[in-house]
Amino acid sequence: MGERSPDAWGVEGADRELSEECGVFGIWGHPEAAQLTYYGLLALQHRGQEGAGIVTSDGRRFAVHRGLGLVTEVFHSDHLQRLHGDRAVGHVRYPTHGGNRLENVQPLVFNYRGGELAVATNGALVNAEALRHRLEQQGSIFQSSSDTEVMVHLMARSDRGELVEAVKESLRLLIGAYAFLIMTNEKLIVARDPNGLRPLSLGRLGEAYVFASETCALDAVGAEWIRDVEPGELIVVDRDGLRAQRFAPADRRAICAFEYIYFARPDSNLEGVNVHVARKRMGKRLAEEAPATADVVTGVPDSSISAAIGFAEASGIPYEMGLVKNRYVGRTFIRPDQAMRELGVKMKLMAVRKVVEGKRVVMVDDSIVRGTTSRRIVQLLRDTGAKEVHVRISSPMVRHPCFYGVDISTREELIAADKEVEAVRRAIGADSLAFLSLEGLLDAIGRADPPSGLSRGYCLACFTGDYPTERV
Numbered sequence: 524m525g526e527r528s529p530d531a532w533g534v535e536g537a538d539r540e541l542s543e544e545c546g547v548f549g550i551w552g553h554p555e556a557a558q559l560t561y562y563g564l565l566a567l568q569h570r571g572q573e574g575a576g577i578v579t580s581d582g583r584r585f586a587v588h589r590g591l592g593l594v595t596e597v598f599h600s601d602h603l604q605r606l607h608g609d610r611a612v613g614h615v616r617y618p619t620h621g622g623n624r625l626e627n628v629q630p631l632v633f634n635y636r637g638g639e640l641a642v643a644t645n646g647a648l649v650n651a652e653a654l655r656h657r658l659e660q661q662g663s664i665f666q667s668s669s670d671t672e673v674m675v676h677l678m679a680r681s682d683r684g685e686l687v688e689a690v691k692e693s694l695r696l697l698i699g700a701y702a703f704l705i706m707t708n709e710k711l712i713v714a715r716d717p718n719g720l721r722p723l724s725l726g727r728l729g730e731a732y733v734f735a736s737e738t739c740a741l742d743a744v745g746a747e748w749i750r751d752v753e754p755g756e757l758i759v760v761d762r763d764g765l766r767a768q769r770f771a772p773a774d775r776r777a778i779c780a781f782e783y784i785y786f787a788r789p790d791s792n793l794e795g796v797n798v799h800v801a802r803k804r805m806g807k808r809l810a811e812e813a814p815a816t817a818d819v820v821t822g823v824p825d826s827s828i829s830a831a832i833g834f835a836e837a838s839g840i841p842y843e844m845g846l847v848k849n850r851y852v853g854r855t856f857i858r859p860d861q862a863m864r865e866l867g868v869k870m871k872l873m874a875v876r877k878v879v880e881g882k883r884v885v886m887v888d889d890s891i892v893r894g895t896t897s898r899r900i901v902q903l904l905r906d907t908g909a910k911e912v913h914v915r916i917s918s919p920m921v922r923h924p925c926f927y928g929v930d931i932s933t934r935e936e937l938i939a940a941d942k943e944v945e946a947v948r949r950a951i952g953a954d955s956l957a958f959l960s961l962e963g964l965l966d967a968i969g970r971a972d973p974p975s976g977l978s979r980g981y982c983l984a985c986f987t988g989d990y991p992t993e994r995v
Contacts, residue, residue, distance in 0.1 A: 821844065885915055
């Protein structure tokens with residue numbers, strides 16, 4: 524699949540491959556809060572490209588700017604200059620739940636009973652629709668179709684007078700994956716779901732506290748990583764400093780395995796594991812499990828490059844840049860007819876003829892979800908003169924839908940839901956096809972102190988059908 528973009532391959536709907544949910548960034552106690560949040564969101568841009576927003580506070584009032592598009596499209600210098608204050612929350616959005624409309628762009632801002640409230644979240648709630656229906660029956664009126672607003676209405680209806688207690692009570696009603704940043708003029712409240720499905724890190728920048736979906740955003744602003752926010756943990760930052768407490772026990776740790784396979788940036792560290800190193804180990808293990816007789820190894824830009832390098836090192840087959848991504852094609856390069864859609868494919872990814880022509884090529888990719896992209900890349904390599912195309916996937920077969928914020932919510936979307944490897948191979952047109960084993964994936968991620976159990980502290984539901992939460 525390569526690195527995500529919301530209109531990947533210039534097509535829509537079923538042609539789109541896997542995309543992630545969102546990214547959050549928050550800072551408390553720095554005079555350049557808006558500018559630092561902007562840089563943090565740039566570092567998290569890969570987690571969502573449909574919209575971005577920043578809310579700042581000077582302790583008395585909020586300043587807000589949100590818009591549709593990339594971070595650099597939404598924010599200009601004059602916007603940042605108007606975002607006053609030493610505290611901020613920011614968000615980049617991929618719309619897995621709720622439409623791509625401005626009212627769904629986060630952080631969402633509300634007039635709460637105690638004053639202004641800004642909320643940003645990464646993830647998705649399994650029971651959002653059931654909670655929304657119940658709240659509407661009780662008289663709540665929703666302004667957006669975002670899951671995040673459900674949380675705010677729960678807080679507003681809580682009989683707990685103090686905000687932190689209302690947040691804790693509301694969080695206990697949620698089922699799913701989430702990393703929440705909730706800011707008022709006096710506090711920043713941070714929470715991670717009890718399973719830890721979505722990553723969230725805490726850092727320091729001088730006297731300021733910084734929170735981000737990935738450590739790459741901490742690095743981008745020069746913050747020092749302190750630790751990961753624990754599953755089921757709630758952190759409050761205010762003028763008295765930082766206080767951590769639990770709102771729920773961490774009964775089953777289950778960070779999404781796809782964070783390591785595909786979603787996170789290679790320079791990020793998730794729960795003590797560097798993403799690039801883990802992906803490289805995946806490629807090495809894949810070469811051991813499914814060797815190929817070939818002349819060259821190439822990876823699909825960008826998320827598969829690390830695994831491709833690992834495969835090449837372990838197999839002894841030279842790695843070459845056989846596929847090149849055009850980073851300057853506009854996000855809106857979508858045309859209504861099929862011919863222009865196919866041209867969009869070629870504009871976004873090109874094969875290097877001098878590398879692949881007349882060669883037996885191993886194409887390493889991180890996953891096959893719907894199969895459309897894999898089929899097109901295989902054909903692209905053949906059209907550019909590849910003699911053979913052997914596809915190696917650095918993750919197991921995706922057979923089950925995800926309900927935690929990734930845009931695969933039905934089995935019908937998944938090419939491997941009811942097919943074995945040979946049938947998928949024929950569907951994508953490869954000369955051979957192999958997937959990394961589940962055991963190989965877990966060994967490759969290689970967390971130093973994995974929790975006990977077959978899943979070793981990861982959510983593997985899209986591979987196994989074993990979901991860490993109840994399904995509503």
